[in-house]
Amino acid sequence: AQTVTQSQPEMSVQEAETVTLSCTYDTSESDYYLFWYKQPPSRQMILVIRQEAYKQQNATENRFSVNFQKAAKSFSLKISDSQLGDAAMYFCAYRSKNDKIIFGKGTRLHILP
Amino acid sequence: SAVISQKPSRDICQRGTSLTIQCQVDSQVTMMFWYRQQPGQSLTLIATANQGSEATYESGFVIDKFPISRPNLTFSTLTVSNMSPEDSSIYLCSVGWPTGELFFGEGSRLTVL
Numbered sequence: 605a606q607t608v609t610q611s612q613p614e615m616s617v618q619e620a621e622t623v624t625l626s627c628t629y630d631t632s633e634s635d636y637y638l639f640w641y642k643q644p645p646s647r648q649m650i651l652v653i654r655q656e657a658y659k660q661q662n663a664t665e666n667r668f669s670v671n672f673q674k675a676a677k678s679f680s681l682k683i684s685d686s687q688l689g690d691a692a693m694y695f696c697a698y699r700s701k702n703d704k705i706i707f708g709k710g711t712r713l714h715i716l717p
Numbered sequence: 718s719a720v721i722s723q724k725p726s727r728d729i730c731q732r733g734t735s736l737t738i739q740c741q742v743d744s745q746v747t748m749m750f751w752y753r754q755q756p757g758q759s760l761t762l763i764a765t766a767n768q769g770s771e772a773t774y775e776s777g778f779v780i781d782k783f784p785i786s787r788p789n790l791t792f793s794t795l796t797v798s799n800m801s802p803e804d805s806s807i808y809l810c811s812v813g814w815p816t817g818e819l820f821f822g823e824g825s826r827l828t829v830l
Contacts, residue, residue, distance in 0.1 A: 639819075705819055707759045
């Protein structure tokens with residue numbers, strides 16, 4: 605069965621600095637999707653970035669980028685120029701071919717002014 | 718993307734009663750899912766809501782406790798039956814998009830006394 609592991613329950617970063625959130629996963633499939641979702645205190649789950657496993661190029665969305673290492677089954681999220689509005693719970697997620705999405709346990713990110 | 722409206726946003730219920738949560742999507746979607754998020758925890762898939770047929774439940778969730786309706790491609794309901802304090806959670810409706818990601822409603826925060 606697929607699993608998603610986020611080993612950092614909480615992290616803090618100074619405003620304007622860069623932070624990297626870690627995620628590893630386990631699967632025997634070769635084709636799948638990976639996502640990072642953000643959940644602020646308002647509880648709405650917001651898609652931050654997506655990566656398709658067959659694409660070698662790392663996805664980028666403005667200040668957010670990923671380091672996708674397929675062989676190592678690693679999918680970390682880098683947030684550059686951190687802003688106060690980035691404070692939230694971040695979930696790494698894996699979607700298999702059968703369409704189920706599995707979420708990691710989350711990393712709570714604090715932004716220090 | 719999809720706009721997903723969930724009702725109610727929050728509710729406080731008495732033990733032994735039932736509550737139905739509604740999920741309305743602004744476009745026709747094939748895949749709809751219901752998740753539960755217990756306080757401080759990650760998301761757990763309850764079931765996949767199938768249009769025109771019975772929902773597909775995950776291990777640990779049963780139809781008698783969480784009946785789901787999916788009358789058309791834009792609407793679904795989840796009922797939490799015979800509630801106990803352990804059912805206090807956020808319940809999230811989500812839809813699967815052809816490009817792989819899920820979009821989420823704002824969630825329904827349920828408190829059972």
